[in-house]
Amino acid sequence: MINYNPKSSKAEEFIHDGEIRATLEYAEANKHNAKLIDSLLEKARPRKTEDGWLCAGLTHREASVLLACDLPDKNEKIYEIAEEIKKAFYGNRIVIFAPLYLSNYCVNGCVYCPYHMKNKTIPRKKLTQEEIRSEVIALQDMGHKRLAIETGEDPVNCPLEYVLESINTIYSVHHKNGDIRRVNVNIAATTVENYRRLKEAGIGTYILFQETYHKESYEQLHPTGPKSNYAYHTEAHDRAMEGGIDDVGLGVLFGLEMYKYEFAGLLMHAEHLEAVFGVGPHTISVPRLKRADDINPDDFDNGIDDDTFAKITACIRLAVPYTGIIISTRENESVRGRLLNMGVSQISGGSRTSVGGYAGYSAEERPHDTEQFDVSDQRSLDEVVRWLMDNGHIPSFCTACYRLGRTGDRFMSLCKTGQISNCCLPNALMTLTEYLEDYASDETRELGHKVVERELMNIPKENARKIAAEQIEYIKKFRDGNADTTPDGRRKRVEI
Numbered sequence: 001m002i003n004y005n006p007k008s009s010k011a012e013e014f015i016h017d018g019e020i021r022a023t024l025e026y027a028e029a030n031k032h033n034a035k036l037i038d039s040l041l042e043k044a045r046p047r048k049t050e051d052g053w054l055c056a057g058l059t060h061r062e063a064s065v066l067l068a069c070d071l072p073d074k075n076e077k078i079y080e081i082a083e084e085i086k087k088a089f090y091g092n093r094i095v096i097f098a099p100l101y102l103s104n105y106c107v108n109g110c111v112y113c114p115y116h117m118k119n120k121t122i123p124r125k126k127l128t129q130e131e132i133r134s135e136v137i138a139l140q141d142m143g144h145k146r147l148a149i150e151t152g153e154d155p156v157n158c159p160l161e162y163v164l165e166s167i168n169t170i171y172s173v174h175h176k177n178g179d180i181r182r183v184n185v186n187i188a189a190t191t192v193e194n195y196r197r198l199k200e201a202g203i204g205t206y207i208l209f210q211e212t213y214h215k216e217s218y219e220q221l222h223p224t225g226p227k228s229n230y231a232y233h234t235e236a237h238d239r240a241m242e243g244g245i246d247d248v249g250l251g252v253l254f255g256l257e258m259y260k261y262e263f264a265g266l267l268m269h270a271e272h273l274e275a276v277f278g279v280g281p282h283t284i285s286v287p288r289l290k291r292a293d294d295i296n297p298d299d300f301d302n303g304i305d306d307d308t309f310a311k312i313t314a315c316i317r318l319a320v321p322y323t324g325i326i327i328s329t330r331e332n333e334s335v336r337g338r339l340l341n342m343g344v345s346q347i348s349g350g351s352r353t354s355v356g357g358y359a360g361y362s363a364e365e366r367p368h369d370t371e372q373f374d375v376s377d378q379r380s381l382d383e384v385v386r387w388l389m390d391n392g393h394i395p396s397f398c399t400a401c402y403r404l405g406r407t408g409d410r411f412m413s414l415c416k417t418g419q420i421s422n423c424c425l426p427n428a429l430m431t432l433t434e435y436l437e438d439y440a441s442d443e444t445r446e447l448g449h450k451v452v453e454r455e456l457m458n459i460p461k462e463n464a465r466k467i468a469a470e471q472i473e474y475i476k477k478f479r480d481g482n483a484d485t486t487p488d489g490r491r492k493r494v495e496i
């Protein structure tokens with residue numbers, strides 16, 4: 001008999017099917033238990049302390065009760081608290097990133113992804129280092145500073161050496177005032193040694209989606225290839241941590257299995273990382289299954305509607321208050337707008353999900369031949385930035401923690417007390433000003449400068465406010481050619 005054990009290194013023990021089923025039964029039995037629900041809401045609510053904020057989070061059992069609850073007034077409270085937590089820990093800033101697809105060669109047979117090995121209609125492509133340089137220049141010219149690189153799994157056509165060389169190339173490109181300052185990596189599960197090499201290459205977060213926590217479904221959805229090994233895939237984040245990668249990202253592809261099962265599994269995975277390494281997931285992504293080359297989402301029975309999707313996101317925010325929640329351009333403008341008020345803290349913008357989708361294409365053109373999925377939000381980065389500001393958010397291109405050594409448990413301890421927000425706001429305003437000066441349209445720049453001016457006053461610590469104000473002035477002077485530069489003639493940078 002397999003026992004549930006969050007501290008175990010075995011997938012079947014920390015993602016324990018029996019515990020998930022018992023959780024779902026408990027949630028169903030208590031979904032109208034107003035007294036219990038009120039106590040859980042009270043527990044999840046952020047509390048102000050002398051140093052910042054404290055938030056208790058919820059266990060997978062507790063959060064599953066809230067997810068199952070269908071009492072409208074309680075659901076409203078869940079949404080309210082999700083927003084309160086997001087504001088307490090991350091303020092109103094939203095970090096922006098873009099995916100960069102390097103290769104779509106893949107030896108796996110995932111039935112929901114058009115890159116699966118048996119798909120003979122999709123062209124296979126792997127970028128050369130020269131093409132990566134062009135892609136990075138195109139991304140820098142849009143204003144991006146943070147990328148998530150994506151590849152299929154193919155040890156022959158896309159070995160780790162290729163990924164490492166590509167990361168090096170990405171960091172080496174400095175076009176005009178552009179830099180890529182953080183490269184997050186979304187590649188297949190690998191060995192501790194390979195994770196160590198990725199860490200040495202300077203990656204930010206290692207992201208790996210579980211797709212589904214339901215083992216039987218997992219095996220049906222991944223019939224062939226190395227990814228078909230459920231345990232090896234599920235234990236990958238542990239190996240990444242052992243290899244020295246402090247920040248790991250989780251995610252489920254909602255639509256493959258019953259969402260309540262996935263939700264409980266996802267939170268158990270977060271609890272496992274916390275129990276074993278003392279650090280929960282740096283990020284949690286919430287992708288939903290989308291149409292692509294030979295993939296029709298209607299072929300899958302477990303699709304979820306927008307309301308359920310919003311509820312899942314809000315409940316994740318209550319359960320894991322310190323994690324960054326990521327939503328991609330898989331979702332359209334209206335869904336993204338709604339979720340931004342329920343705890344999402346990172347979004348992609350101006351994304352292309354094909355291999356080589358940026359260089360040589362205008363903002364309106366997008367190649368579809370090698371797309372991994374249909375992009376629902378097709379707006380340019382400039383439009384996304386303006387839209388965020390129009391809706392009271394602060395778009396941030398900040399990547400400071402990674403360089404200042406605020407990763408892993410150091411980051412988490414700052415985040416869990418809410419102190420990280422003393423860094424996020426000034427960094428957001430400085431990097432937003434860089435964006436406004438270097439890349440924004442006139443309309444976005446005009447609005448952005450007003451936002452920056454107003455938000456500067458909201459930086460709580462005087463010293464941080466002064467540093468940010470001086471740097472913002474410096475960026476403007478640099479634009480006019482009246483400022484010092486680094487020895488190689490570039491703009492100086494300050495990070496808090």
Ligand code: SF4
Pocket residue numbers: 106107108109110113114115116117151152153188227
């Ligand atoms: S999901 Fe990843 S591993 Fe599976 S077919 Fe697509 S690219 Fe390959």
Ligand code: SF4
Pocket residue numbers: 095396398399400401402420423424425427
């Ligand atoms: S200061 Fe750290 S947590 Fe805040 S936005 Fe920057 S990188 Fe993210």
